[in-house]
Amino acid sequence: MTEYDAIFIGAGQAGPFLAARMAADGQKVALIERKFLGGTCVNAGCMPTKTLVASAHAAAAARRAASFGVIFRGPIDVDMTVVKARAEKVTLDARKALTEWLGSFDSMSVIYGHALLEDQRTVVVNSEKLTAPRIFINVGARPTIPAFPGINEVDYFTSTSILQLCSVPEHLVVIGGSYIGLEFAQMYRRFGAKVTVIERGPRLLSREDDDVSCAVEEILRSEGVATHTSASGFSFRRDGDGVEVRFSKDTLVHGSHLLLAVGRTPNTDDLGLASAGVRIDDRGFIEVNDRLETSVAGIWALGDCNGRGAFTHTSYNDYEISAANLLDGDNRKLSDRIPAYALYIDPPLGRVGMTEDEARRSGKSILVSARPMSRVGRAVEKGETAGFMKLIADADTKQILGASVLGVGGDEVIHGIIDAKTAGIPFSDLKWAVPIHPTVSELFPTLIRDLRPM
Structure with missing residues (x-):
């Protein structure tokens, strides 16, 4: 020994x-x-x-x-x-x-x-x-492989095995409308595949606020990604060289390739x-x-x-x-540890702290401010105006509770709020900051000044 x-x-x-x-x-x-x-x-x-x-x-x-x-x-x-x-x-x-x-x-x-x-x-x-x-x-x-009926009778990819794919699928069917599934969905759509996302929950990105989920779905749909939500009763069978996916009783989707992205x-x-x-x-x-x-x-x-x-x-x-x-x-x-993460679709979603829904359920007296990326100069200049910025704060403690930045540079921009939360800085101290123009981050003082009870 x-x-x-x-x-x-x-x-x-x-x-x-x-x-x-x-x-x-x-x-x-x-x-x-x-x-x-x-x-x-x-x-x-x-x-x-x-x-x-x-x-x-x-x-x-x-x-x-x-x-x-x-x-x-x-x-x-x-x-x-x-x-x-x-x-x-x-x-x-x-x-x-x-x-x-x-x-x-x-x-x-x-x-x-x-x-x-x-x-x-x-x-x-x-x-x-x-x-x-x-x-x-x-x-x-x-990657989790659920015991779906027929899943062992068809070929499928996971987020690991799909990395070995060296051709563009004719039609990629993605089971799972969360972070991993959506990144691959948009990615392969941009490579030239037809893509369909099927999600068991009532909306994509079920952990996010409704407005974030809806905006992400709109971004994907605008690029030609088809989505189905509230899907249930999955079953799979071979369809020639591809796969047939049946769900929600009699809904059928035929794909050339299948990706399972339903958790880990x-x-x-x-x-x-x-x-x-x-x-x-x-x-x-x-x-x-x-x-x-x-x-x-x-x-x-x-x-x-x-x-x-x-x-x-x-x-x-x-x-x-x-x-x-x-x-x-x-x-x-x-x-x-302050929870923070990003979703790497394009434009990306940067997230920190509570969602608006979590803040409301906490019983705190909350303030909310939001601004569409179409009103952010940097996004307009780059021609990337999809998405929005949202800030949630505690009216009593003046602490920032959370933020969502769905838009150009969102995965980088969110770090200003991560740092503020880590340092425990009240939002009132940030209201008169003089950020660099033209950037996306320069809108945070404006968001802070626009905080209102909701």
């Missing part, structure tokens, strides 16, 4: 950075990964998919270039082999950089294989036993968690407290597998919390 100071199971966006901190301090650590370093973000998430989004944006911009006075002589074609190769290069370069960086630590052992907890301090990998007083689980999640399942079912006494919830997520400690002293769960965040930035923040508490003598808590 080999002894370590710490064992890390999984090499996503939390574990490797904490392992590196410990190794840099001279601690002996083992980092175990069953497949690729970097987790979902590097290999099947943010990096390759946003590279594809960038290619899709370039195709869309080329098609509307004439409205800017830029004339192409000939049709706009998309070479998916080049698109795919570009995304693969981004992933491989990032993976190589991680491999070289982690391999530079003398006191770190990077082990490839499947890790199994034998007890609270012992991990078995490649038939060898490792032991440590501290174990960190960072195994991420995978934590990779916790084959780790031997029961042998170590680590508790999971009814969805398979590892239960953690405010310091990311599991039900077993000396075992932590970081990243997507703890169900407390589903993004690269929340996973990395799990590392920051753990490092601060374990190595820096700090007392950082998970509950202090």
